[in-house]
Amino acid sequence: MAITSANQLELLQTAEAVAREKMIDPSLVVEAMEESLARAAKSRYGAEMDIRVSIDRKTGKATFTRVRTVVEEEELENYQAEFTVEQARQYMENPAVGDTFVEEVPPVELGRIAAQSAKQVILQKVREAERDRQFEEFQDRAGTIINGTVKREEYGNVIVDVGRGEAILRRNEKIGRESYRPGDRIRCYIKDVRREARGPQIFLSRTAPEFMAELFKMEVPEIYDGIIEIKAVARDPGSRAKIGVVSYDGSIDPVGACVGMRGSRVQAVVNELQGEKIDIIPWNEDMPTFLVNALQPAEVSKVVLDEDAERIEVVVPDEQLSLAIGRRGQNVRLASQLTGLDIDIMTEEEESARRQKEFEERTRLFMAALDLDEFFAQLLVSEGFSNLEEVAYVELDELLVIDGVDEDTAGELQARARDVLEEQARKALERARELGAEDSLIGFEGLTPQMAEVLAEDGVKTLEDFATCADWELAGGWTTVDGQRVKDDGLLEKFDVSLEEAQNMVMTARILLGWVDPEELAAAEAAEAEGDDVAEEGQE
Incomplete structure (x- = not known):
């Protein structure tokens, strides 16, 4: 088969027909034809030649050209597609490296094998174009x-x-x-x-939480219009779900709008989800309040939030425990997913027992350390004192509010507490030195002798050792493993060292050792702060 004037228009007609059938751009089909004809020409003229084919988009005429590129003499490898500046002078005026010389070559005769190969190239290109179109279409959806x-x-x-x-x-x-x-x-x-x-x-x-959110968007016009927003969704597919919603219009009740007249809107979603029961909960920025709503229908007596640990402790009446947990833990599990917090549920009786245990432990601490009788130690605990540091360094007026405590008694209490703390610090310092802790670590600002002792026991004995520690190794933290939050104990966690304090201490140690340039650090922090400001402006 030769590319002659008799079948030139057939190329364009074929390209348009294929493009219409596959719903792709006709130019992609023409490009595939050009590539297939170029391959056939290379098999005729030589595989090393750079043969290109151009099909006129109006007439269908196929033009075959040979392209040669000017290269440096030492880089000449392919003599059929490249030539040197000296060789190029026979064909071009003032050739330079990188110039190309294009000459037209006669069209090729397509034999049966070449025609079949060209057909395969075209089909492959069409399939690729069809796949790209399909990917782009569904990626957007x-x-x-x-x-x-x-x-x-x-x-x-x-x-x-x-x-x-x-x-x-x-x-x-x-x-x-x-x-x-x-x-x-x-x-x-x-x-x-x-x-x-x-x-x-x-x-x-059909189990993704987003599926339920999209169904509500279809059924509730206020969600589609942005008046009501779905803030969180938690599902046990086919069984039960909880969805948190908030209204940006004070006159519209978000729960009522999602439920609909006689439950028509929520029922449409329930039917689509095979009867999945849905609890619609009003969203609240205050996480404990939102959790109380999320645990409905159970009643909650008390909520204690630990933001650092992302955990929340919930106290419920004894008779409400099974209702709060739900069948197979379903209710508390969904509430946990909805809030993003780990939830510990206990009864009022369990919480009372725990508080009583803490009360007794603190009472014994004050009795032993300050040489107090049980009644007086209980008075201190009742007033909120939990450790010796609070007694030793609190304002004197806070001790005077305790019944039976005058200025002399308060002064004596603080003196005893300070003596005990100084003795503990002395023993901790001796122990740290025995373990090999160096003065560079012991004298580091922010570390107490007790902290130095704990660090030395773990092998951190020099300022260099301390500077290599990660902040979470000192302050502790939480790691998610297989979807479960796991506690990482910190060396200084029992001293109430926060993650930010640990970061500052480690960075200060690195600066003292010359590992970090404070000016570069300040510049990096300024750039990061500026980036955060720009991001916030973009969100606004």
Whole structure:
């Protein structure tokens, strides 16, 4: 087959027909034809030649050209596609390295094998273009709901026809024991779209929390309009869910709007989710208040939030414990997911026993350390004193409010407490030195003798050792392992050293050792602060 004037227009007609069928740009098909013809020409003229083909987009005429590039003499490798400046002078005026010389060559005759090869190149390019179009289309739709038709089920995974492609609903993304037959209509959430060698892979989900949020957006106009916002969703797919909503219009009740007239709106979502029970909860910026709402229908007596540990302690009446926990821990688990906090639930009786134990431990501490009788030690604990430091260094007036305590008694109490603390510091210092702690560490500002002792026991004996510590190694912290938050104990955690204080101490040690330039550090912190300000302005 030769590219002659008789079939030049057929190239363009074929390209347009293929483009219409595959819904891709006709120019992509023409480019594929150009590449396939160039490959055929190379097999005719030689694989080392740089043969290019250009098809006129109006007439369909195919022009075959040979391209040669001017290179340095020592870089000349391919004599068919490159030549030196000296050789180029035969064809060009004033050639320079990097210039190209283009000359037209006669069209090639396409034999049966060459024509088949050209066809394969065109089909491959068309498939790639079709895959790119499909990927771009569905990538833009990721995070939305799509309606499709079930084509088949493979090993529990459902293959769904979504119009211009196929998507997969994996078995772990189905609700409960859902089963589908070919031809069934199905509504899913596009969870992820990935570009893979075999084409774009579209992954669907019906268990994702975002699926429920998108369903509510479809059913509740106020959510779609932005008057009501879904702040958090937690699901036990097919069984129960909790959703936190907030209204930006004081005249609109977010819970009532989501429930709808006689529950019509929420019921539409429930039906789509196979009867999943949904608790709609008013969002509150105050996390303890939001948690109390999230644990409904259980009543909460007391909430204690530990922001550093991202944990919250909830006290409920004895008869409300099972209701707060829920069947198989479902209620507390969903509340934890909704708030992003680990929740410890205890009864009023358990909390009372724990507080009584703490009261007794502090009473014994004051009795032993300050040589007090039990009644007087209990008075101190009752007034909120929990350790010797508070007694030793508190303002005198705070001790005088205790019944039976005058200025002399208060002064004696503080003197005893300071004597005990000084003795403890002396023993800790001796122990730290025995363990090999150097003066550079012992004298470091911010470290007490007791801290130096604990560090030395762990092998941190010099300022260099201390400077290599991570802040969480000193202050402690939390790590998420397999979805569970695990406590990391810090060396100085029992001394109430915060993460920020640990960071400052470690950085100060590095500056003293010359590891860090304070000017560079200040410049980096200023740049980071400026970046944060810019980010905040962008959000506004």
